[in-house]
Amino acid sequence: MSTPAPATPRTIVIVSAGVSEPSSTRLLADRLAQKTLELLHTRSIDATVRTVDLRTLVADIGQATVLGIRSENLRAAIEGLTTADAVIAATPVYKAGISGLFKSFIDVLDDDLLIAKPVALAATAGINRHSLVPDEQMRPLFAYLRALVTPTCLFAAPEDWADRALSERIARAATEFAAIVASGVSA
Structure with a gap:
């Protein structure tokens, strides 16, 4: 009886539009x-x-x-997405919408770059009234790009960080994301 070959290593790229240091947006994506x-x-x-x-x-x-000119750093970031097996897209919410920085980055990507690529969505905001932004604004954006978005999106407001429910939502989203990533579907 032969031993099954090990699975191909996967690469996940976090795209974080958090601008503060430290960034709650980045923290959510990292978790x-x-x-x-x-x-x-x-x-x-x-x-x-x-x-x-x-x-x-x-x-x-x-x-x-x-200007339509992509710097070496921007080209490297885009190449990282091209070769990634999956993406975690995370943005802060400003004035009931995704970050302009996040949207501007998505706008410079080729429309075919994320086809069939697993994507997990996450957003943070100063108040919980913005909790639907990942589903109402990010999900359609990534549907347009033909990415495979996980069913569970993440959102965190300041009061969520001390709540056990956030850890449970992260676990649910990670379970869905890991299953899609493990399938190798992006290949």
Whole structure:
């Protein structure tokens, strides 16, 4: 009886539009990534996580939007998404909408870049009234890009960080995300 071949290692890229340091948006994405890695490990799948912090690419994204010129740093970030097996997309919410920085980055991507790529969505805001932003604004955006979005989106307001329910939502989203990533569907 032969031993099954080990699963191909997976790469998950976090795209975080959080601008503060530390960033609650990045923290939420990191928690989702960590739980996903744990779940993939239980399936004997090695995975790594890379992060694209959009706050470091503000000028590059602006230049690409206005002039159509992609800097080396922006090209590297986009190439990271191209070669990724899955993406965690995380944005803060401002004035009841996704971050302009986040949307501007998505706007410079090729429409075919994320086809069949698993994507988990996460958003943070100063108040919980914005909890539907991931489903109402991010999900249609990624549907347009033909990505495979997990059923559970994450949202966290300041009061959620001390609530056990956030950890439960992260676990549910990570379980869904890990199952899709493990399937190898993006290949």
